[in-house]
Amino acid sequence: MPGAGIRAAAAPKxxxxxxxxRRVGELLFLSGIGPRDPATDQVPGNVHDGDGSLVTHDIDAQTRAVFANVRAVLEASGARWEDLVDVTVYLTDMAGDFAGYNAVWAEYFPDVDTAPCRTTLGIAALPTPIAIELKCVARLRD
Known part of the structure; x- marks a missing residue:
């Protein structure tokens, strides 16, 4: 039976x-996590014009922020970064952002043999003005 939902105070709402x-047995399933700043609810690297419309974004900044938010949820759940076993990555601009996000990924997971499995999808949009979202599964150790 699934455990109670987990909310991380250090992650964006x-x-x-x-x-x-949510924990199920030794597995921890994370809901989609984006790069919003937990303190301000702003999206790092987003640039807006005078009308408030999104003009561009910085995938490096957003990737680092989403990784920090995933880490916060893992830690609140009793897991570590190294416990990640599977990550699904959603990018709203696969052609423009894949290389930048992949470079940051390589910094955070330098050893391909211990890195989590990964699937990257290009999608049309996410629910908020973010360029990246992660869906993760981790294995908890008792």
């Missing part, structure tokens, strides 16, 4: 009615 994570 979910944008809908769902927990940050």
């Amino acid at each position: 979910p944008v809908g009615r769902y927990p940050h994570a």
